[in-house]
Amino acid sequence: MTRVRTRAPLWLLLPAAVVLGGLFLYPMYQLGLLSVLDFTQAQVSGGQPTRFVGADNYTRLFTDPRFWDVLLATVLFAAACVLATLAVGAGLAVLLTRISRIPRLLLSLAAMAAWAVPAVSGSTTWMFLFDTDLGYVNQLLGIEGFNWMYDRYTAFALVGAVVVWASFPFVMVTLYAGIEAIPKSVLEAAALDGANAWRAFWQIMVPILRPVLAIVVIQSIIWDFKVFTQIYVMTRGGGLAGQNMTLNVYAYQQAFASSEYGRGAAIGVVMMLILLAVTLLYLRTLRRSGETL
């Protein structure tokens, strides 16, 4: 297997190309196509011919205040989740470097366990913990009868808590590995100069860890922007009157609950474009941090 010109790589890549072409590229093309069609239940059942409607789905979407409301909710929800995840993850990563062996082991095992819990199981467990009457948390707080899901903001907060609980371990583990890779002498010198933990973190660790941080931040943005399972399970498909919809759930409901497939696809395209922009940012950061392909 020397590096000569042969057809071998073609054969080796063929299976991957077939699978990804058929189940990634083609659906992406189809998504774009659907978004410019009038495609509802009538077309699916063949009762009416499929009609090209140009940018109609998009114009209707962009003139619908509901869409902007959902978009804003998605951005704010994702931003809050990302900030909380980073604060908790980074804080605990620093904490891990300053504690004894046994507590460190306990904390990392606990984080790993939370990480391993499937999204559905995590959602149901937190739902039970915060249940109106039977929830342990409500009983502890003495607020039996309080339903977290009635109010838009408490519902989002609870879902956000589950998302953060499930995703801070990734940030913690990655940043901890990064901090451990910083030469001890650098941190010791800072301590000798009288820098406290806060300053050591912002003025020494953050600059050194910038590439790792960038990756963690952008990964988190991508994940939290498209949270689906937790919202769908915990708010039963988007909350009371759809108050807890995010773009993802909104697109899904438009397509599969209202049979507005063209409209759902248009929302999907918008989501895809937003995340593509974030991804390009990610690639630029990778390149700047010296990644060679």
Next chain:
Amino acid sequence: MRAGRRMLDAVAVLIALITVFPIYWMVLSAVKPAGEIQSLDQKPWTLAPSLDAFRRVLAVNDFGRYLLNSLLVALVVVLISGLIAFLAAVALTRFKFRFRTTLLVTFLIAQMVPIEALTIPLFFLVRDVGTVVPGIGLNTLGSLMLVHTAFTLPFAIWMLRGFVQAIPDELDEAAQLDGAGRFTVLWRILFPLVAPGLAAVSVFSFIHAWNDFLFARTFIISAADNQTLPMALLVFFKPDENDWGAIMAASTLMTLPVMIFFLIVRRRLVAGLGGAVKD
């Protein structure tokens, strides 16, 4: 300084306890007798643990079947995706060809694609394919295996590439000088050496397929027999009263395999992530 450290140790242990508390609560609620689950005065312990909820879930609601379905989907995805990714990773590291870099960037971008947005076109694709090949149409486990193989592939290729790269070229060259054919080099030399990497990749693929809720919800519409765990679990949510004991038992059953997997590969996971970050 000493007192400060002891304080931090205590804080860390406290946070660890809070972090695992929901998991503890899940397992605890699964083994609580029915009376205690309905209690308006929940206790963080139980003196009369029972396996009733598990029995109800496994026997009455045929959860064992869904467990097997989930397992089957996840294992097939692990095998096929691992195999295809291995071949692609070899092509990307052992050969120089045009568009190689373009391909690599494509695989990286593919990891970022919000697959959730593809639900709509994939639904129609699976529906149409099903009329030709019933085995991978709507309501089949095959459809889930298919899409998850595709979704796990970009990451698997990206990760395995690093492992293949780490094997020195001289090894394949020496084998070829000894008269080994391409096929032999691929399976007898490279494959065994990449095995640890494949193990790490397998875990990611397994978890991805195992945790999937969205596609199971979309594709498996009317064939109750072919449901996977996440959907089957929602059966216990009832408009009048949720069967929390059963929900927690089912959630525990769903968490168990992933937890075991995580514990086995804990070290490798951290190393793999570190590698992915530094790579």
